Amino acid sequence: MKEIIEGFLKFREEVFPIHEDLFRGLAHQQRPRTLFISCSDSRLVPELVTQHQPGGLFVIRNAGNIVPSYGPEPGGVSASVEYAVTALQVTDVVICGHSDCGAMKAIATCACMDEMPAVGSWLRYADSARIVNQARHYASERARIESMVRENVIAQLANIQTHPSVRLALEEGRLALHGWVYDIESGRIEAFDGASRSFVSLAEHTEVCATPAQFATAV
Ligand code: ZN
Numbered sequence: 001m002k003e004i005i006e007g008f009l010k011f012r013e014e015v016f017p018i019h020e021d022l023f024r025g026l027a028h029q030q031r032p033r034t035l036f037i038s039c040s041d042s043r044l045v046p047e048l049v050t051q052h053q054p055g056g057l058f059v060i061r062n063a064g065n066i067v068p069s070y071g072p073e074p075g076g077v078s079a080s081v082e083y084a085v086t087a088l089q090v091t092d093v094v095i096c097g098h099s100d101c102g103a104m105k106a107i108a109t110c111a112c113m114d115e116m117p118a119v120g121s122w123l124r125y126a127d128s129a130r131i132v133n134q135a136r137h138y139a140s141e142r143a144r145i146e147s148m149v150r151e152n153v154i155a156q157l158a159n160i161q162t163h164p165s166v167r168l169a170l171e172e173g174r175l176a177l178h179g180w181v182y183d184i185e186s187g188r189i190e191a192f193d194g195a196s197r198s199f200v201s202l203a204e205h206t207e208v209c210a211t212p213a214q215f216a217t218a219v
Helices: 002-026 046-050 076-087 102-108 117-135 141-160 164-171
Strands: 034-039 057-062 092-098 176-182 189-193 198-201
Touching: 034 046, 034 076, 046 057, 057 076, 076 092, 076 164, 092 141, 102 117, 102 141, 117 141, 141 176, 141 189
Parallel strands: 034 057, 034 092, 092 176
Antiparallel strands: 176 189, 189 198
């Protein structure tokens, strides 16, 4: 904890003064354009990877970058999605998985969850990805886990579209969905291309989107 407090003191004395105007402007309002949903993993920092300052991203983080499908008893993730899309009117949602994800590893290797029943229950929201993953054959366990990470992003892109606020925004053509996988070792990002239903390099395909324009604006 000592390092955390020391970090705060350094922020207050060295960093805050440099950005004082930014924080003054943000004191009573925020206008983030993007809802960024990622895993809680300490190695993925959304603001660092996207080079965004405070106020730039509305962020939801949890184990496995999961978005529960909408239901009669919506929880915290659903409330945050609804607020971002309806109140803040974000124009883009990024669901970002990552390499070496403990949650996806646990699912892909059928790890015992008896000692972590809450985690086991939470990861059931990735069941459609798990079923697809188990039905395929892989050359190695590493390949199985990497595929699980990608399939989970696809599953969560489907889950988020069960949310009424997201459905309406897509219907009105004012929201685009993006599915990314961040590689910790290389810093690369693979993005899901909804048109070809495959993952491609984001650096080489910067326009790629999980919800192609014709889908988002369909009447
Ligand atoms: Zn993770």
